[in-house]
Amino acid sequence: MLEKTYEPKKIEEEIYASWEEKGAFKPDMRKDKDAFAIVIPPPNVTGVLHMGHALDDTLQDILIRYNRMQGKNVLWQPGTDHAGIATQMVVERNLASQGITRHDLGREKFIETVWQWKEKSGGTICKQLRRLGASCDWSRARFTMDDGLSRAVRKIFVKMYKDGLIYKAKKLVNWDSKFMTAVSDLEVIQKETVGKMYYYKYPIKGEEGEFIHIATTRPETMFGDTAVAVSKDNEKLKHLIGKECIIPIINKAIPIIADEHADPTKGTGAVKITPAHDFNDFEVGKRHNLPLINILNPDATLNENTPFAGMDTQTARKKTIETLDSLGLMDKIEDHPMVIPYGDRSGVVIEPLMTDQWFVDAPKLAVEAVKAVENGDMEFVPKSYEKTYFEWMRNIQPWCISRQLWWGHQMPIWYGPDETIFCEEDEETAQSAADKHYGKHVELRRESDVLDTWFSSGLWAFSTLGWPDKSEYLDTFYPTSVLVTGFDIIFFWVARMMMMSMYAMKRVPFRKCYIHGLVRDEQGRKMSKSKGNTVDPMEIIEKYGADALRFFMAAMETQGRDINISESRIQGYRNFATKLWNSARFGEMNGCFLSKVFNPNSVKHPVNKWIIAKVRQTANELTQNLNNFRFSDSANGVYQFVWGTFCDWYIEMIKPIFYGSDDALKNETKATFAFILERILLILHPFMPFVTAQLWNNTHDDNSDIITAAWPKIEDVNNTDIKRIDWVIDFVTAIRSLKSEMNIPAGAKLSALLLGANDESLTNINDFREILCSLARLEKIEEYNHTPTPDMVQTVSREMTILIPLKGVVDFKAEKERLQKELDGLIKNLEGYAKKLSNPAFVDKAPAAVVTEERRRQAEALENKAKVELALKRVSNL
RNA sequence: GGGAGUUUAGCUCAGCUGGAAGAGCAUCUCGUUUACACCGAGAGGGUCGGGAGUUCGAACCUCUCAACUCCCACCA
Numbered sequence: 001m002l003e004k005t006y007e008p009k010k011i012e013e014e015i016y017a018s019w020e021e022k023g024a025f026k027p028d029m030r031k032d033k034d035a036f037a038i039v040i041p042p043p044n045v046t047g048v049l050h051m052g053h054a055l056d057d058t059l060q061d062i063l064i065r066y067n068r069m070q071g072k073n074v075l076w077q078p079g080t081d082h083a084g085i086a087t088q089m090v091v092e093r094n095l096a097s098q099g100i101t102r103h104d105l106g107r108e109k110f111i112e113t114v115w116q117w118k119e120k121s122g123g124t125i126c127k128q129l130r131r132l133g134a135s136c137d138w139s140r141a142r143f144t145m146d147d148g149l150s151r152a153v154r155k156i157f158v159k160m161y162k163d164g165l166i167y168k169a170k171k172l173v174n175w176d177s178k179f180m181t182a183v184s185d186l187e188v189i190q191k192e193t194v195g196k197m198y199y200y201k202y203p204i205k206g207e208e209g210e211f212i213h214i215a216t217t218r219p220e221t222m223f224g225d226t227a228v229a230v231s232k233d234n235e236k237l238k239h240l241i242g243k244e245c246i247i248p249i250i251n252k253a254i255p256i257i258a259d260e261h262a263d264p265t266k267g268t269g270a271v272k273i274t275p276a277h278d279f280n281d282f283e284v285g286k287r288h289n290l291p292l293i294n295i296l297n298p299d300a301t302l303n304e305n306t307p308f309a310g311m312d313t314q315t316a317r318k319k320t321i322e323t324l325d326s327l328g329l330m331d332k333i334e335d336h337p338m339v340i341p342y343g344d345r346s347g348v349v350i351e352p353l354m355t356d357q358w359f360v361d362a363p364k365l366a367v368e369a370v371k372a373v374e375n376g377d378m379e380f381v382p383k384s385y386e387k388t389y390f391e392w393m394r395n396i397q398p399w400c401i402s403r404q405l406w407w408g409h410q411m412p413i414w415y416g417p418d419e420t421i422f423c424e425e426d427e428e429t430a431q432s433a434a435d436k437h438y439g440k441h442v443e444l445r446r447e448s449d450v451l452d453t454w455f456s457s458g459l460w461a462f463s464t465l466g467w468p469d470k471s472e473y474l475d476t477f478y479p480t481s482v483l484v485t486g487f488d489i490i491f492f493w494v495a496r497m498m499m500m501s502m503y504a505m506k507r508v509p510f511r512k513c514y515i516h517g518l519v520r521d522e523q524g525r526k527m528s529k530s531k532g533n534t535v536d537p538m539e540i541i542e543k544y545g546a547d548a549l550r551f552f553m554a555a556m557e558t559q560g561r562d563i564n565i566s567e568s569r570i571q572g573y574r575n576f577a578t579k580l581w582n583s584a585r586f587g588e589m590n591g592c593f594l595s596k597v598f599n600p601n602s603v604k605h606p607v608n609k610w611i612i613a614k615v616r617q618t619a620n621e622l623t624q625n626l627n628n629f630r631f632s633d634s635a636n637g638v639y640q641f642v643w644g645t646f647c648d649w650y651i652e653m654i655k656p657i658f659y660g661s662d663d664a665l666k667n668e669t670k671a672t673f674a675f676i677l678e679r680i681l682l683i684l685h686p687f688m689p690f691v692t693a694q695l696w697n698n699t700h701d702d703n704s705d706i707i708t709a710a711w712p713k714i715e716d717v718n719n720t721d722i723k724r725i726d727w728v729i730d731f732v733t734a735i736r737s738l739k740s741e742m743n744i745p746a747g748a749k750l751s752a753l754l755l756g757a758n759d760e761s762l763t764n765i766n767d768f769r770e771i772l773c774s775l776a777r778l779e780k781i782e783e784y785n786h787t788p789t790p791d792m793v794q795t796v797s798r799e800m801t802i803l804i805p806l807k808g809v810v811d812f813k814a815e816k817e818r819l820q821k822e823l824d825g826l827i828k829n830l831e832g833y834a835k836k837l838s839n840p841a842f843v844d845k846a847p848a849a850v851v852t853e854e855r856r857r858q859a860e861a862l863e864n865k866a867k868v869e870l871a872l873k874r875v876s877n878l
Numbered sequence: 879g880g881g882a883g884u885u886u887a888g889c890u891c892a893g894c895u896g897g898a899a900g901a902g903c904a905u906c907u908c909g910u911u912u913a914c915a916c917c918g919a920g921a922g923g924g925u926c927g928g929g930a931g932u933u934c935g936a937a938c939c940u941c942u943c944a945a946c947u948c949c950c951a952c953c954a
Contacts, residue, residue, distance in 0.1 A: 262954080384882070395950085524947095556892095561891085578916050582916095585913050589913065633893095655912090733919095739919090740907080846934055
């Protein structure tokens with residue numbers, strides 16, 4: 001017996017465990033089936049589940065479960081990411097609380113500590129994904145630093161190096177002074193701030209009292225200046241070109257050069273050029289062969305090339321200004337809105353710094369990655385994201401992949417005594433290559449840098465399937481079917497996967513890429529720990545069940561939009577699960593068991609025919625919607641059917657059958673009910689796996705599992721069956737509405753007279769009139785005039801007029817107002833129809849069906865108008 | 879500066895190819911022996927951001943104005 005209320009907590013974990021135990025999430029690897037695969041966007045190994053994961057992984061699980069039920073050979077490949085900087089940061093923070101730095105431990109010991117941390121906290125997010133119901137094949141879980149995946153990384157790296165696609169270069173890079181590592185452009189976020197613009201002057205060499213005026217936001221970098229640039233078109237300043245000016249404080253002469261970078265309309269028209277600390281200046285420096293002077297230490301303090309060595313930039317800035325002021329060289333200081341780069345993880349100001357780094361030739365790799373989207377091998381859903389992708393890919397810069405961190409894939413690079421580079425997959429190979437090169441045994445030094453964490457995630461689609469080894473999984477599931485992820489990592493991940501996969505596999509990593517938005521708080525603000533507005537998915541699951549959270553995510557997911565979390569709505573979907581649960585209880589209490597001999601095409605009763613047609617219609621639409629990634633339409637369609645059609649109408653309509661005495665009909669209805677409920681469980685399962693599984697088990701004693709039960713095929717829908725009962729619903733609604741508006745007690749047993757009813761309609765209504773709208777008696781009449789009493793109310797449903805005698809029950813003043821309102825509405829509609837239909841252009845040009853429909857509506861409204869007018873006249877005479 | 883998006887009921891949002899404006903929540907009225915109060919029945923509430931255009935017909939297409947959001951680049 002089912003409990004009265006569905007308690008998700010009691011069953012979810014148990015059901016999940018039983019699935020995992022029997023290996024229900026593993027692909028069956030049958031060759032005769034279509035393959036369907038998704039690789040999970042690997043969460044940080046030490047992370048915890050947030051709402052973004054809940055959305056992302058719910059959508060994936062819906063697709064996975066749906067396709068599994070479609071009878072495909074399905075793999076959802078799970079795993080986690082080592083998340084270089086993020087994880088190192090967490091571990092360093094833990095160490096700091098004990099007063100230890102990573103340098104105290106040394107590299108080896110530190111890495112060991114990170115692995116320990118990973119072992120300790122690494123399982124959390126996978127456990128949480130299980131609570132969500134994610135049907136990943138956990139037996140295949142991978143980690144980006146696994147042996148196999150590490151081998152993939154080294155193999156690709158070496159191949160790319162040897163193909164000239166990875167190179168070392170001394171370049172200006174984004175330098176994070178907290179982690180003391182280079183970071184890629186993507187890891188830098190620009191923040192609007194109101195800073196200061198400092199105006200001061202450099203004396204012109206050899207010309208007493210002559211100055212060139214400079215504007216800068218970073219005066220402390222003046223010690224790295226190697227020129228001042230002026231536009232050759234700058235009438236006021238061009239006479240200075242070719243002269244030299246003196247950097248004050250250090251009294252160093254630098255040239256004044258002509259360069260188009262100096263815009264006469266900006267600042268003072270003269271720009272100080274600091275090639276080693278500014279990306280634009282770097283380019284200017286290259287054009288003019290200017291020396292590069294690095295003035296910063298790796299921790300962003302000034303170095304010995306400045307008079308303020310050891311100071312941080314802020315202090316040095318203050319000191320510089322004070323000194324310039326004391327020399328009488330300051331002009332002014334103004335507030336200046338500007339954009340300052342910060343590290344996305346560290347939160348410190350990013351400094352452009354000259355360092356030796358390793359780069360991937362992204363512009364070259366992008367070519368094939370762009371082509372694959374252009375020719376449709378990979379499609380974005382929604383399609384508009386391909387524009388974003390193209391835009392970025394076509395303007396892509398070399399990708400800085402070296403990180404001066406310890407946690408990550410150490411680069412497979414070895415240096416010989418004379419710094420000759422040996423790039424091989426392992427030390428042994430590198431050693432023998434080196435020995436051969438030098439003609440003797442030499443000591444090699446391994447590159448200490450590790451790779452950007454996205455390098456290994458870029459290989460995820462094939463490395464997890466076994467590459468570089470031969471693998472049945474790789475053959476079967478690559479390219480994967482679809483990637484589901486947020487728009488925020490299109491560049492970080494999707495783009496890199498495309499480039500890496502096109503390079504390594506010559507094929508796309510996935511056929512489609514479904515992009516969803518962010519999960520925001522109730523007011524639409526971004527969730528963040530600092531704002532304190534985060535909602536923990538695990539708490540929601542505890543409170544309302546995983547099914548409710550999942551259904552919420554699906555129902556809210558419309559393409560291209562963010563989702564605002566709404567607890568009341570999640571609660572509503574919990575209620576939905578309970579509603580379904582109780583409908584099953586109703587079936588159970590009335591002995592509705594699945595019948596093996598039941599044939600939905602041979603049921604006789606109109607209501608049973610109707611619900612069968614309706615469930616087919618619902619399933620058909622759902623299949624379409626899921627095929628098109630229309631998640632909200634999918635979820636809402638099922639919701640509407642289960643609650644609005646099955647519970648609100650079908651169950652109410654079959655009650656009189658169950659309470660009646662026609663056993664044949666009873667049996668047919670019981671079997672139909674069981675059939676419909678089973679259909680509901682099937683089509684709802686991808687969204688609400690737990691409650692549907694529980695109810696499935698409750699109604700099946702054959703050891704079958706809903707997870708592999710067959711998804712309903714597309715079937716023809718009998719529209720006549722649908723219309724017949726929809727008609728009854730309209731009738732019932734009209735009566736109910738009338739009674740409610742007239743303040744007639746719901747229990748009042750009324751009788752009604754029907755004008756214009758055909759026999760079939762009458763029969764259909766008679767079956768339900770009592771239970772659905774408390775009509776005790778129905779009488780068919782042919783002529784309006786036959787009605788003997790004038791004190792009755794009237795309503796219209798389709799072609800019928802319904803008259804209900806209400807002597808002494810009804811306030812006829814109210815009735816008159818009601819009728820007048822109805823009449824006004826009809827007149828307004830009629831004006832619209834007349835206007836349209838009298839327009840020859842409409843009649844000529846609109847499709848025939850539209851015109852016919854419009855005529856039908858007009859005729860109907862005209863009839864109704866006559867009826868209402870009559871009623872009104874009658875009431876007025878009272 | 880370049881690109882994308884949003885503006886529809888009190889709130890949060892659907893509305894796929896142009897063919898009588900929808901949902902959930904909230905509000906109001908009525909209802910509890912008989913699956914479910916995590917319930918049922920009914921109701922109110924919208925010149926679909928403003929303006930112009932295309933069309934027989936526009937929430938939907940075009941132009942324009944306004945407000946907001948995001949991404950990329952850059953600002954001495």
